[in-house]
Amino acid sequence: MACGKLYFLILVILGLSLKVYGKLSPNFYSSTCPNALSIVEKGVKAAIKNEARVGASILRLHFHDCFVNGCDGSILLDDTANFRSEKTAAPNNNSARGFEAVDHIKAKLEKACPGVVSCADILAIIARDAVVIYGGPTWKVKLGRRDSRTANRSAANAFIPQPSFNLSNLTQSFANVGLSFKDMVVLSGGHTVGLARCTTFRSHIHNNTNINSGFAKYLQRKCPTSGNDNVLLPLDYQTKYTFDDKYYKNLVAKKGLLHSDQELYNGNKADSLVQDYAMDQCKFFKAFAKSMIRMGNIKPLTGSNGEIRLNCRKPN
Incomplete structure (x- = not known):
């Protein structure tokens, strides 16, 4: 990518001034798990090679x-006698996936550096x-x-953005976790990769007017008013596994x-930003990388808080 080196250098500089919570550092594991x-990179490449969709799943x-009590790995926990998993919350149930890829990577890390990487x-x-493997920016x-x-x-039921949200709902949902x-x-541009189930877009394609009529009719054949609930269609119908501005x-x-x-x-205040990113992929990439850093800094547990789970599915 022509803009690759430029936005990477900008992020290195801007990264020095970004607000962080706790003591996070890009070099945190340089001595404990070099x-x-x-x-991790090797594990992600293997997972995506095995199933192209899984990269979008693990991004999600x-x-x-991060939208539930901060970036603390809580979504990975299974049910226990003491709490119910976030996996069965409405935004995740029959939808959140990629857990096996995480398990595999965690096992590799535990073998190399036991009890070190959270x-x-x-x-x-x-x-x-x-994102990088799909052709997007790095940070x-x-x-x-x-x-x-x-x-x-x-x-998880209360704070994760929903496919049915309007602009006000979306804005408030991001504001709740300190995002602008x-x-x-x-960050919605992450939907340039991946798939969605019929149940998540059925109402939009059958009931809304803010959709191209020909596109709606095409989708309605795939996702009728009833049935086909689990039919999957690309969030970006042009390039479903390429991270771009489509x-x-x-x-x-x-x-x-x-x-x-x-x-x-x-026809709202988001239009100008959408137009900017539609016309300038490099601009989108730079902004996405910076916003991902901000999202990753939402209320992390650091120091002596929390633990380093040995198995991502259960507390130690």
Whole structure:
């Protein structure tokens, strides 16, 4: 990418001034697990080679983790006698996936550096690596998060953005975790990769007017008013496994798959940002990388808080 070196250098400089919570550092494992990043990268590449979709899935895991009590790996926990998993919350149930890829990477890290690399940090690293493998930007991932000992299913239901959200709902959802309006528009661009189930976009394609009529009719044949609930269609119908600016181009053409996506281009204050990113992929890449750093810094557990889980699915 022509803009690759430029936005990477900018991020290295800007990274010095970004607000962080706790003591996170890109070099956190340089002495305790020097091969951590290469082990994770190799694991992500293998996972995506095995199933192209999984990169989008693990990117989404990082999002859904950070929106619930901060970036603490809580989304990875299974049910226990003491709490219900976030995996069965409405935004995640039959939807969140990629857990096996995380398990495999965690096992490799435990073999190389037992009890050192947190599950929360793994989610932050694999999100970046997946974006890069799909052709998107890179950034310096700040590390040093620790893992929560519990999950919060009710918070997952309350705070994770929903496909049915309007612009006001989306704005408030991101504001709740300290992210700006621009962050919301930029991070929604993660939907340039991956798939969505019929149940998440059925209402949009059958009931809304802010959608290209021909596109709606095409989708309606795949996802009728009833049945076909689990049919999967690309969030970006042009390049479903390439990280690019087509997501925004689709919105300008009124071809967003989800209601919440098309709300970003519907005669409102988000329109100008969508147009900017649709016309300038480098601008989108730079903004996305910076917003991912900010999202990764949402209330991490550091120091003696939390733990380093040995198995990402259960507390120690």
